[in-house]
Amino acid sequence: MSDLPFLQPLHPHVIALDAMGGDRAPAIVVEGAAKARERYPEIRFIFFGDEAKIEPLLGTYPILKKSSEIRHAVEVVSADAKPSVALRQGRKSSMRLAINAVAEGDAACIVSAGNTGALMAMAKFVLKTLPGVDRPAIATLIPTEKGETVMLDLGANIECDAENLFQFALMGAIFCRTVLGRSEPTIGLLNIGTEELKGHDEVRIAASILRERPIPAKFHGFIEGNDITAGTVDVVVTDGFSGNIALKTIEGTAHLIAHFLRQAFDSSVIAKLGYVLSRGAFQKLKSRTDPRRYNGAMFLGLQGVCVKSHGGTDGEGFACAIGVAHDLVARDFNRRIAEEMAREYGLNSERTKMGEG
């Protein structure tokens, strides 16, 4: 086990927070941490960022303050920094120091609402990928007609070969089993038709790999864009270009329909009265599609848990992202990925005997 120390974090209840990432940092980061602390009383935080700003905010949450530590960071990765530049020049940034804390064993995971590209570049560089994983992927939960579906990749890898897609499928399946508790997850490859001959080489080869190799899931086959929110499968696998477009198209369409609904209900007095009576129903709808509930994109396949919060979220949204990181650590997600990759690719037994620590 000595070669995979990240599988046994020294401080499993400690979460490193990039306190300076996101539109309204550090306020929403501290607020989110306070909310998360109420939900998971065992967790402790290390806030990385401007001490002069964080300290007074923490002062307003006495319980949170007792279980928190601030580590001063002088720099902030800007929202529009190029990943390569952030990687070279951001060594003293709050984001980088928070990631370092995970690599050094001070924290079990990191959550940031900062620049996605910079976060992925730094996390890859500092944490490295899990043995057997060629490329990390970004994953998130999507609300569906049947519950929730995990989709990956959402933008880390613009172009993916069949083996990458296969690995995304494995990671998604293990996420479903360990974190969502679904014993037999189904996997769908996003394509533009369900027939075997559809799509480009990568998806067709990935489909044949998924049919041939033993996997801890059931391969459903190809799915189409409408299957994502229909909940046809538990895991939607795609390249980062299509995945990012699909995710943002879902957000945009939900926004469009909310816009149409508002216009329709504003159009007459009777409709307005109907709206008043229907407020409870709309609240229900709103809560089911609340983007804060689905906040927290997971960077899967790294030697450490890293979760990206939406930059524009509020305290509640940030607390949800912390919850995602918490669950990945608590369910020992990375150990299961490492075991699965070791089995899949026959990595040496020193590494595969995860249980022997």
Added chain:
Amino acid sequence: MSDLPFLQPLHPHVIALDAMGGDRAPAIVVEGAAKARERYPEIRFIFFGDEAKIEPLLGTYPILKKSSEIRHAVEVVSADAKPSVALRQGRKSSMRLAINAVAEGDAACIVSAGNTGALMAMAKFVLKTLPGVDRPAIATLIPTEKGETVMLDLGANIECDAENLFQFALMGAIFCRTVLGRSEPTIGLLNIGTEELKGHDEVRIAASILRERPIPAKFHGFIEGNDITAGTVDVVVTDGFSGNIALKTIEGTAHLIAHFLRQAFDSSVIAKLGYVLSRGAFQKLKSRTDPRRYNGAMFLGLQGVCVKSHGGTDGEGFACAIGVAHDLVARDFNRRIAEEMAREYGLNSERTKMGEG
């Protein structure tokens, strides 16, 4: 002009219909034609398909019958036929004969609710692409917060190079100008970020081409998935893989929200009462997102107008698809594409002097 006879159809008011394509053919084809005939009294139809089935249906629409002709076709392209097989073996199919009618000048356009891949393969083979156009694209209108946006390609070309994307942009822009009457359409390239460095080579090169060459539109730059329904641009340009996924993701998300709404309004008596009062508002919403209104995917870039109706639509939806074909012919869309391509690629003057016929 003798080399481009398709630009002056002998029978500009005649529409060829594949009467056997779609789930409920030929009934919905005849019903749709009857509705379209009411909207455009000048048009006439040639129905291709099983005369024994079409004849009695036509009998129930005396006015339509007077302006229609049936041409018997013994074969039908099945919904699951591979395009290559349909092309080789479907020479006597209703779909093929309807396309032939356009090539031979008997009709100005063709509408089919049949197998999309087969329709595209046959239309390309029989009609050929317009001079200068490397690949035809599938386009459709999408409802947005600002009105309507045209998106292409939706699946004809899984992989596209930068020049293909540029040509799609031109065709989309000309569609906006001629059919939608927008004098200065804006073009957006679908990507996973708006920064210049985002995305794969093809989209980045296409962006630089669109910035450099004079085009009959304004190049907005990159857009993301949520911009499609926000109506950020008039024309969304993308490869057929991403475009198809985006289109179906929009459909799926609309379906999901309708599902959530139904559940929310079913959850209490007060909500149900609210629904009754809100019925007018919901009708308004429904009509704005009615897929029948947006039925009729256009195959752009061919030497003839070809429109694909959704296979599962009803008479109203099929009538809308006929309307799309009608508008493309009436607005002389193909002539404008041919002119633009001639200008863009400096095709010989014999071909470019479209006006001299």
